[in-house]
Amino acid sequence: xxxxxxxxxxxxxxxxxxxxxxxxxxxxxxxxxxxxxxxxxxxxxxxxxxxxxxxxxxxxxxxxxxxxxxxxxxxxxxxxxxxxxxxxxxxxxxxxxxxxxxxxxxxxxxxxxxxxxxxxxxxxxxxxxxxxxxxxxxxxxxxxxxxxxxxxxxxxxxxxxxxxxxxxxxxxxxxxxxxxxxxxxxxxxxxxxxxxxxxxxxxxxxxxxxxxxxxxxxxxxxxxxxxxxxxxxxxxxxxxxxxxxxxxxxxxxxxxxxxxxxxxxxxxxxxxxxxxxxxxxxxxxxxxxxxxxxxxxxxxxxxxxxxxxxxxxxxxxxxxxxxxxxxxxxxxxxxxxxxxxxxxxxxxxxxxxxxx
Ligand code: SF4
Numbered sequence: 001x002x003x004x005x006x007x008x009x010x011x012x013x014x015x016x017x018x019x020x021x022x023x024x025x026x027x028x029x030x031x032x033x034x035x036x037x038x039x040x041x042x043x044x045x046x047x048x049x050x051x052x053x054x055x056x057x058x059x060x061x062x063x064x065x066x067x068x069x070x071x072x073x074x075x076x077x078x079x080x081x082x083x084x085x086x087x088x089x090x091x092x093x094x095x096x097x098x099x100x101x102x103x104x105x106x107x108x109x110x111x112x113x114x115x116x117x118x119x120x121x122x123x124x125x126x127x128x129x130x131x132x133x134x135x136x137x138x139x140x141x142x143x144x145x146x147x148x149x150x151x152x153x154x155x156x157x158x159x160x161x162x163x164x165x166x167x168x169x170x171x172x173x174x175x176x177x178x179x180x181x182x183x184x185x186x187x188x189x190x191x192x193x194x195x196x197x198x199x200x201x202x203x204x205x206x207x208x209x210x211x212x213x214x215x216x217x218x219x220x221x222x223x224x225x226x227x228x229x230x231x232x233x234x235x236x237x238x239x240x241x242x243x244x245x246x247x248x249x250x251x252x253x254x255x256x257x258x259x260x261x262x263x264x265x266x267x268x269x270x271x272x273x274x275x276x277x278x279x280x281x282x283x284x285x286x287x288x289x290x291x292x293x294x295x296x297x298x299x300x301x302x303x304x305x306x307x308x309x310x311x312x313x314x315x316x317x318x319x320x321x322x323x324x325x326x327x328x329x330x331x332x333x334x335x336x337x338x339x340x341x342x343x344x345x346x347x348x349x350x351x352x353x354x355x356x
Contacts, residue, residue, distance in 0.1 A: 007129060007130055007131050007174075008057050008058075008061070008131055009024060011056065011057055012024060012027065012053075012057065015052060015053075015056055015057075016049070016052075023045075026044055026045075027042070027045075028178065028181070028182055029182060030042045030044070031059075031060075031138060031182070032137075032138065032141070032182035032183055034141060034142075034145045037059075037142070038054075038059045039053045039054045039057075039059055040054070060135050060138055060139065061082070061083065061129065061131040061132045061135045062080040062081060062082060062132060062135055062136070062139060063080065063081045064078050064079070064080060064081075064139065065078075065079040065080065065081050065087060066078070066079045067079075067143070070333070070334050070336050071336055074093065074094040074333060074334075075091065075092070075093050075094070075333045075334030076091070076092040076140075076143070077089060077090070077091045077092075077334060078090050078091075078092075078139065078140075078143075080132075080136070080139065082108070082128070082132055083129075083132075084126075086108050086125055086126065087108070088105045088107075088108045088128065088132075088161075088162055089105055089161060089162060090102065090103065090104055090105055090136040090139065090140070090161055091103040091161060091334060092140045092143065092144075092154075093333050093334065094151070094333075095155065095156060097155060098151050099151055099153040099154065099155035099156075100140070100144070100151065100153065100154045100155065100156075101154075101155065101156040101157070101158060102136060102137060102140050102154060102156070102157045102158070103158050103160045103161045104133060104136045104137075104157055104158070104159055104160075104161050104175075105128060105133075105136070105161030105162035105163055106127070106128055106133055106159055106161070106162070106163040106164070106165040106168045106171070106172050107124060107125075107126070107127050107128055107162055107163025107164065107165075107167070107168055108122075108124075108125035108126050108127075108128065108162060108163070109122035109123050109124045109125040109126075109162060109163070110122065110123075110124055110162060110163045110164055111123065111124035111164070111167070112164050112195050112231070112232075112233050113232050113233070114195065114218070114220075114230060114231050114232070115229065115230055115231075115232065115305070116230060116265060116267060116297060116300065116305050117300070118300045119162045119163070122162075124163075127163075127167075127168040127171060128163070128168065128171065129171055130170075130171040130172075130174035130175045130178070133171060133172060133175035134174075134175040134178040134179065136161075137154065137157065137179060137183065140154060141154065154183075154185075155185075155189060156185075156189045156190070156191070157179065157185060157189065157190045157191070158190075158191045158193060158216075159172065159190075159191065159192045159193050159194075160191075160193045160216075164194060164195055164197065165192050165193070165194060166192070166194045166197040166200040166201065166204075167197060167200070169200055169203075169204075172192065173209065173210065173211070176190055176192075176211050176213060177209075177211065180211060187211050187212045187213045187214075188212075188213070188214055190211070190213040190214065191213065191214040191215070191216050191261075192213055192214070192215055192216070193215075193216040193217075193218065193263065194215065194216070194217060194218065195217075195218045195231055195233060196217045196218065196219070196231075196234075196238065196242060197233075198235050198238070198241050198242070198245065201215075201242075201245050201249075202245065202248075205245075205248050205249060205252050212253050214259070214260075214261070215249070215260050215261070216260075216261040216262075216263050216293070217242065217260060217261070217262050217263065218231065218263045218265075219242075219262040219263060219264055219280075219292075220263070220264055220265050220271060221271045221276070222239065222276065222279040222280040222282070222283040223239070223279060224236075224237070224238050224239060226270075226271065226276075227239075229270070230265075230267070230270065230271065239283055242287070243283070243286040243287045246260050246287040246288045246290060247287070247288045249288070250288040259290065259291055260287070260288075260290050260291075261290070261291045261292070261293050262284070262287075262290055262291070262292045262293070263293050263295060263330075264280070264292055264293065264294050264295065265294075265295045265296075265297050266294055266295065266296060266297060266307070266308040266312070266313055266316060267297050267305045267306070267307070267308065268297075268305070268306045268307060268308045268309070268312065269306075270305065272308040272312050272313075272316055274315065274316075274319055276316075277315075277316045277319035277320060278319060280292070280319075280320065281319065281320060281323040281325060284320075284325050285323075290326075291326040291327070291328065292320055292325055292326065292327050292328075293327075293328045293329070293330055294313065294316065294317060294327065294328075294329050294330070295329075295330045296308065296313060296329070296330075296332055298332060298335055299335070313329065317329065
């Protein structure tokens with residue numbers, strides 16, 4: 001696996017070891033200011049410094065290879081190229097408030113191998129650096145600035161792109177802090193979605209620097225054996241440990257706005273029958289302040305799984321609702337450009353429009 005270069009902060013300090021600390025903050029602010037488009041526009045820095053920076057530190061850590069827009073215009077996907085030529089994806093989706101949610105990647109590929117997911121078939125290529133994660137926001141900020149006819153506000157970020165964020169913890173954490181310091185995103189507008197890497201979930205409870213973001217756990221089944229068929233990395237006693245973790249999390253972040261969400265992808269004949277729904281109710285009752293978000297399976301070529309029928313989805317939700325569980329259903333977006341959940345694997349589908 002290729003090792004990521006040191007981040008741009010470290011490189012700056014190497015180039016200008018005597019500069020005061022506020023200079024870095026000034027530069028970080030400039031990165032996230034829409035009117036700043038390159039080192040030459042940061043006129044608060046001396047001309048000499050800008051010349052060196054122009055030569056030594058790329059203004060942005062990624063380059064767009066292809067940008068696609070869905071036919072409805074509510075989803076945009078970009079294939080980005082990193083410092084080593086490797087490709088990864090990022091998605092911009094319209095949300096209910098007529099604003100935008102960015103779906104960021106944290107790794108190139110993924111080692112978790114969830115059986116319904118296209119990214120899992122790639123294996124892990126490498127972790128994204130903190131700059132590469134944070135710059136997905138900057139890429140979409142610039143994309144919107146160039147299109148003033150579109151709504152401009154990015155209100156949410158979700159870690160639901162390529163990769164498992166908790167196995168790239170330090171870079172994910174650093175990117176989140178960068179956004180919290182330099183954008184108007186608050187911690188409850190950022191969701192880290194994880195397959196449930198229990199040792200790391202347990203570690204972040206004790207980490208004073210872990211930001212109080214929302215956490216979404218990809219549950220997909222209320223029982224260990226059946227979950228392992230969907231999520232092969234399921235640890236022994238997964239559900240018992242997870243239930244305890246939700247209570248501990250609630251104790252640390254004890255706030256309704258920091259609820260945990262269980263993501264539940266509905267796969268026809270695998271995890272969507274009434275018995276499974278009842279077992280899910282029993283499991284959810286053992287946890288704390290949890291919302292269940294059901295996700296209709298998005299098709300992935302080469303995978304045998306199919307989506308539950310509309311009736312099947314409604315029946316499943318009804319069992320949960322009747323038991324008093326807080327249930328939502330994720331709207332499917334961007335299927336025509338392979339930008340929907342579980343579809344990111346550097347494929348460019350023939351639907352949608354290439355816009356860049
Ligand atoms: S669902 Fe998430 S964790 Fe599982 S293989 Fe896909 S990207 Fe990795």
